[in-house]
Amino acid sequence: MVARHLNRMFYYSDGSKLFYTALGGGPAVILLHPTPVDHRFWMPVAEILAGTYRVIVPDLRGHGQSELGEGPITVEKLAADAGRLLDHLEIGKALFGGCSIGGYTLFGIWRTMPVRVEAFAFCCSKPQADTEAARARREETIAKVRERGTAEFIESNLETLIGSAARRRWPEKVAEAREMMQAVPVESIIAVQQGLAARPDSVVTARTLRLPCCVIAGSEDPNSTPADMKLLAEQIRNGGYGAEYNEIPEAGHFAPFEQPELVARILRRFFDSVI
Numbered sequence: 001m002v003a004r005h006l007n008r009m010f011y012y013s014d015g016s017k018l019f020y021t022a023l024g025g026g027p028a029v030i031l032l033h034p035t036p037v038d039h040r041f042w043m044p045v046a047e048i049l050a051g052t053y054r055v056i057v058p059d060l061r062g063h064g065q066s067e068l069g070e071g072p073i074t075v076e077k078l079a080a081d082a083g084r085l086l087d088h089l090e091i092g093k094a095l096f097g098g099c100s101i102g103g104y105t106l107f108g109i110w111r112t113m114p115v116r117v118e119a120f121a122f123c124c125s126k127p128q129a130d131t132e133a134a135r136a137r138r139e140e141t142i143a144k145v146r147e148r149g150t151a152e153f154i155e156s157n158l159e160t161l162i163g164s165a166a167r168r169r170w171p172e173k174v175a176e177a178r179e180m181m182q183a184v185p186v187e188s189i190i191a192v193q194q195g196l197a198a199r200p201d202s203v204v205t206a207r208t209l210r211l212p213c214c215v216i217a218g219s220e221d222p223n224s225t226p227a228d229m230k231l232l233a234e235q236i237r238n239g240g241y242g243a244e245y246n247e248i249p250e251a252g253h254f255a256p257f258e259q260p261e262l263v264a265r266i267l268r269r270f271f272d273s274v275i
Contacts, residue, residue, distance in 0.1 A: 010065075011088035013081040019065035020058035020085060024050025027118070027275050028094040030082060031057050032102030034124075034254065035192045036157065037180040038064030041099070044260035049268055053095070058085055060102070062188030064180075072194035075101070079108030086116055095271050097121035099256055100224065101192065107202040110209060119212040119274040121267055124221050124253045126228035127235065129201035138197045142190050150189060154181045163220035163252025166259075173258065206232055207239035214244050214270040216263060218251035244270065 010017050021039060029049060033041040039057040046055040060078055062068040071077075082105065086094060095118045098106045103125020109117060130138070145153050158167075158174055158181075167174055213236050217229035226247055236243035246266050248255045256263040 011085055013061070013084040014069060014077070016061055016067040016069035016081075018058060018061055018067065018081060018085070020056055022054060022056040022089075023047070024053055024055050026053045027271070028089070028091045029053045029055045029271065030085070030094045030096050031055060032078070032082070032096070032098035032105050033057070033060060033063070034100030034102055034161070035060070035063065035196075036154070036184040036189055037177060037254075037257075038183070040064075040176070040180060041254070041257050045256050045264040045267065048261065048264035049271070052268065053271065056085070056089065056094075058082075060105075062191055063184055068185075068188050068191060071191070072198060073188070073192040074195040075104045075108040075199050076112070077195070078105040079112050082109055083113050083116065092116065093118050095119050095121075095274065097123060097267060098125060099123040100125050100253060101196060103224075104196075104199055104202070107200075107205045111205060114211075117211060119214070119271065120209065121214040121216065121270060122229070122232060123216040123256055123263070124218055124224045124229070125232075126224035127202040127206045127232045128228065129199055130197050135197045138193045142193050145186055145189050145193075150182070150184070150186060153189065154178060157181060160222060161253045163218060163250060163254075163258055165220065165250035166252065166254075170258070177254070177257065203231070203235055206235035209236050209239055209243075210241050212270070212274045213241070214266065215246065216255060216266060217245070217247045218253060218255035218258070219247055219249050220251060221253045221255070223253045 031042040059066040
């Protein structure tokens, strides 16, 4: 196992105290996790990449050890947090990877600070905005969480975010994900649902990407389906820049958590091709 060389563990963004950990050495890689988990989602992948790269894995605001702050957790706010993390660590440009809302945040980073990006790896993070039906479901989720707490929400997410093959083969992964989800307070779940509902459509943004991109889909993902992720790769290519497409067999929306060795191998090959 790679020894962890931890940097300063907290930084501030817009008045909120946010957590990160870092390991390894070399070119900087920032990995942004999905909701409702925390940085531990990426740690098995980070341990592998840290043999070559300096891997920084933050807790998104409202998750893990990071404070929520005020208002919805929007992709614009998360992108600004990522920029302040780069400033804090005195990193000019980095390689970025993100899963689900972590991937949506990459679009926000590109819209606001493209000069700070070497390459993007989008994992299970479709470019489309929520439909009206999806926004209505998020409002229902918010109401239920306010009234009943998070237990029902967590069990539902474990069913939809982790693929059936992983749930069957690795019950310990389900238990670990449940533990991370249980640590996310009601206020953060509400804030992130509000932010997800408000996120802009990024199909057009995908056509403007002028840098190396890697797209990773989970074959069992009902949220960012392989078709959604192929659309992302196609839009990037339509913009005139190449984008490789990878599909993880028997993996759901949490593909990097379910199959970290395979995802790490794809990311290392991709990042190696960029640097």
